Amino acid sequence: MSNTFIKDQVLPFCKGCGHSTIAINTEKALTKLGMNPLDVILVTDIGCHGIIDKSFNTHTVHGLHGRSVALGAGISAGITNPDKKVIVFIGDGGATIGMQHIIDAAHNGYNMTVVIHNNMLYGMTGGQPSEYTPMGFKTPTKLSGSTKPSYDICKIVAAAGGTYVRRVMGIGDFSDALAEAFGRPGFSLVEVMEICPSYGVKFNPEMKLSKVVENAGLATEVIADLPAKPYATDRREALPSLFSPSDVIPAQAEIRLQAGTSTHGELRIMMCGSAGEGTQVAAELLARAGIRAGLHATKKGSYPVTVGVGFSAAEVILSPDEINYTGTVTPDYMIITSKDGLDFGRKAAGRMKSGKIFLDESLESPATGAEIIRFPFREKTGARNASFMGVFYFLHDTNLLPVEVMVDSFNENKISKKVSADQFLQLLTA
């Protein structure tokens, strides 16, 4: 492999294009740093600048318009050898599309250098203005000139945490500026100012690059120069399994479940309460109690996306056999502890032709063929514990599982540190 960075060939840009100057200065800068071509990963994307990769002897990665900084960031974070250098070439169009990626990469401080080829317009698609087109600068699709000032990307990147940020004129030798950026661990950015010879010069014949840049208020200077902040990806070895022996639920007893109304001996219990009132936890503990009793169990929750308000419903299935279908069918039992829960569960209650609904005393009875059993769950234990009370009451009434199994299930949960199972048991026998 050649030690030169650019192949011996004519560069693929229009005559007078600053992109060629950037390529030549990049090679000079890398040579000054004593780097080898395959130490460098050159990431480019769509736009005139992106066709340079075929001319480079480095590794090259050519991606989507505006996304090269994010792609380069992934490469940088994925590389473990610090002697590799990720350089991203991007145009002002790409830097408009992918500005979030640039800010984000600076903010995270990935080891990479972004070189913005700012020729003040989208060149490949016919010369549309980008967000980097200065006020008054004319382009083929904006003949009266851009009506708003350009972004000062250097100030934005400096604010985001770039360690070395600099704007240069894309004329002559600026390889020292590039070398400074390439050699700085952490995130660096160099914005190179150019005028597109095909669309910029033609429509703004009276304008000189230096004047355009000056009028735009864009200082060609070092905007940020901070101590190097090398980035290292946090790799955590040997993290513990998501499953631990303590997850295993002890089997306490083999219970012969009384068949519910469904054909295969499955028992479906629907709990309907309000967010923040323990419905999901209570349903899970009921399912775990079933598992302790040797049964198969499933539990699924239903709640609005705003998990902190509104209804909170859970369906528990207990079965002596393996459970396939977990969709909503007519429940055998319902435990309804709040108005939100009642509103959500009304339809299911309406489908019940038998079974029982354990309903908080404060609520109106839904239309149902089930027997309704009222109990002041909320009043006796407070809203937060109403669902737990509901489960204990349900088991006490139906005798489907021994209450003791539910007590053990309850006691293994941290909720038992706040409220004692005895409190519920006393109410059952009161």
Add this chain to the structure above:
Amino acid sequence: MMMKKKQIIFTDSSKLITESLVRAGADVFIGYPITPANLLYAYSERRFPIFFAAPDEITTLQWMSGFAVAGHLPVTATSFPGYALMIESINMAYMMELPMVIVLIQRLGPATGTATCGAQGDLNVVNGTLSGGYPLPCLSMSSISDCWELPPKALQMAADLRTPVVLLSSKEEVMTYRSIDMSDLGEVQPVKKPEFSVKDSYLPYAPAENLVPGFLPVTQDEYQVRITASTHDATGIIQNTTPAALGNTARLSQKIRKNLDHYLYYDYDRQEGAKTLLITYGITTQAAADAIRDYRESGNKASLLVMKTLLPVHAKYFEICNDYDHVIIAEENLEGELRKIMFGQADIGRVIGVNKIGQMIEPGEIIKTLEDHE
């Protein structure tokens, strides 16, 4: 006979998927949280050696692609709104031939739809992800054991074929808790990365016999690596529509079809004498299993095919279908996505859909359709 000791736990499948992916050798999770894939995100944060919280789904896929260029096997999990944002970047990764797994958890659409309601509405989107209609591999999980066994297979397929692979599931499958016996879950075999050594010179996209090019990461400094999303030949340099470049693009499809036999997963419960075949996948498998059981208990006959390798549709499935007078396809969407992917838009009488949105299809609804087509 010694009974093995049961180890019953109560868990959701998101945890199984995450754990099996890590055990299989996926080392990077990058994601943006979205319901109902958020449990996968949360578990991955606890479990993956490298975890990155991306600011959005486009960045997610770009970072994943970067990690893949550096030699990693990255994973993400998302739902349709996130997947939609990823599509251009998935095209990029496919064209670049980068291995990765995208776990897609379906919810009710279109658009933001209902985030907390399950669905099977994204198969058409996955099937149409790639411009040009190129096959994007898609495996679908249909059971607890699938949630343990298929993620490593998806990862292996991604590594072997150098392609993004979509691992499809839905809200009810990954968020519902189930009692499972851990001792039933087999050991996860780590993914074997394809062996590759350079003979003389390295061309980044020169295919091996199986049509997959050997991969070298950009972390090495012996051979120049060129990766590109634009039309290219074996050199990895952008080309116009030259024969070599077009041949390379066509190879992207050919490599997947040629090797698909190695990644064909399905369950076929064939009943002798049955004239009706019930096909399903994903979450509707639960209802289909119950429906078939009850239907047979009533003295009727029907076979059940659960497709796990969904895309591209393997010829084997059509072979199976040809043995039946009626094919019923049950899936939780309105339009019959798998049905149309397999059999087209024309209303052919022997293929019937059972479809529904907003709720899981019930066993009774499948049984009724089976009875209607006896």
